[in-house]
Amino acid sequence: MLPVQTKAEIEASIESVARNPGGSLIVMPDTFMLANRATIIESAARNKVPVIYPFSPLASGGGLMAYGVDMADLTRRAATYVDRILKNEKPASLPVQAPTKFELIVNLKTAKALGIAIPQSILLRADDVIE
């Protein structure tokens, strides 16, 4: 677990992973990560660390892979709840809903740059493969 709070710490964490051979990184879903995605992507590419991201835009932005919920869908579902609360429904009566839609994005370009061969099984499961 590598907690990070600043850009410098991001850099330091990625470098530390790169020092372990065969090391890779899982980025947690967090707005801080989202805000600093450029830093993470760029640093990972420089240090040749395979990273899997929680949100799909990060993979299309240059990251290796992303597996997470479809944010648009989640936001849409949240909006219905907002509507209901505004219609005087008690929030306590609204159950917690877990997401049902997940997507796996694989960026082959990044994989090639990293020199990683993605196995067939993962490619099969991927919802989107970026060449």
Next chain:
Amino acid sequence: MNLSGPLERNSELKVPVQPRSRLVRKYALLISLLVANLLIVSGGVEFYFSYQEIKLAQQRIQREKANAAASVIDRFVKEVEAQMGWTTHASFLAPIAALAQRRLDFQRLLRQAPEISEIAYVDGAGREQLVVSRLSIDVVGSGKDYSLNPKFSVARDKGQYYSPVYFRRESEPFLSLGLRGQLREKGIIIAEVNLKFVWELISRMDVGVEGSAFVVDSNGLLIAHRDISLVLRKTDLSALPQVVVARAEADTGGAEIVGSIAKGLNGQDVLSSHAAITPLGWLVFVESPLTEAFAPLYDSLIRTAVLLAAGIARSIIAGLLLARRIVQPIQALQLGASRIAAGELDHQIDVTTGDEIEVLADEFNEMTDKLRESYDNVERVSALKRYFSPHLAEQIIASKDGKLTRSHRCEISVVFCDLRNFTEFSSVAEPEEAMRVLEQYYIVLGTQLRQFEATIGFFAGDGLMAFFNDPLPCLDHAARAVRMAIAMQEQMEILIEGWTKRGLKLGFGVGIATGYATLGHIGTEDQFHYTAIGSVVNLSSRLCDVAKSGEIMVSEAVYAEAEASIVVNPGGEHASRGFQSQCLLSRLSASNSRISEISCELHSFPFIIKN
């Protein structure tokens, strides 16, 4: 009585019907009530039947929707099974390769079936070999023992297994589906199916504008509803009446209930239909609010009511019109009758309806004609009175055959009047002059005769015979006869004076006798007189012959009777009040009344008459 003018037909052909006619109102009411009654009865019967039909039809439609929903969900589950089935053919490979192949298959399956969130392979011995999950890390070769787990055991024995619905993390409904491998495959594939995908199906279903559909499992737990939050709250609907009924029906396989009226999930009255999803043991309910489900029914009711109202309105109008047509001739009749009653006997009722009322009107007119005839008769009768004494005429009319009773005997007083010297006068005078004299004479006599109600026996030329006490009874007939004679003499005095001035020497004498006579009809078969015969008549005649001008010759009997009411004043010429006349009342005394032996002894006593 109005008989003036010639007979005039009523020129008004159509009598206008009074708007406030009671008869019109009565008939109009009757007709409209009849028609309205028919309309209501037939409308009511029709509505009752169509109500039943529409209700049944709507319930059937609802049931069909439920069936459709059930088949959709059934297909969903079957599809998952089918997809799973595709993954069971790796058994012919070597274990490692089989594992890799299986893993690939599972991953592909996860791609294709988003509703499967986890899929596991348990080998023929009941040991878990592979788990591929969407949410957690794949597990390979864990060897977990499933041999006692129904997911394995039931699937192995029966071919497939459907677990009861369970809630992951207390909010997500899931179903475990176990499927046995085909052909040589001994292992079991177990999939965890996220039932939120059923919700998507449910929300896409067509259940009308305000209807809803939901699915409950075999325990009555809600597993799918348009409002997903109800599902995620693990709502237990087993207490809902329609659920109870449906579960009972499913259990006992009893009579198929097409639909029932119940309270829906939000409390409104709904029409509820259900269908079973076997073999899962789930129930799909399709519910529509009653106002929507029975909308055609309410439309039909309104339509019937409007038609009924229109029909009743039309029936009232028709009733009024018809009643007027019926009543018009009756009113013509009534109007005609009232006019006839008022005296217009020449009024003819004109009704040409061609039915019994026309016949009635014709008979009315006939009756009026007869009435007119009888009035004419009355006129003629009064004319008759001029030929007979009035009371005699009345008696003749009153008697049945126009004849009075047969000849009878009665005590009468007979008066004979005679114009002295008339015979000689008429033989030398011009006939016209003689007639004129007679005219004047009879006017005077006639007045007195009528006034004193004497019955004229006959008159011929200047001679006249009248009598009292028959047919009109009279108590003091003798005295009355005398009084009449006196009155006659007084009046004749004036006449004689006039004649004398003209040079005509005429006089007037009266003879009166009283006694029994026989009275009856004398004459031919066709014409006869009513008169008296007897000695009293002869005596009276003789007395008249003897009487001088201005003298009244009476018999003893008459004198005796008249004495009571007439004051006798012996004396010579006298004058009564305003009367310059000389009236002589002489009496004739006779020893016996036999005609042949009357000896006349004249006693002339002038008298003053006081009535």
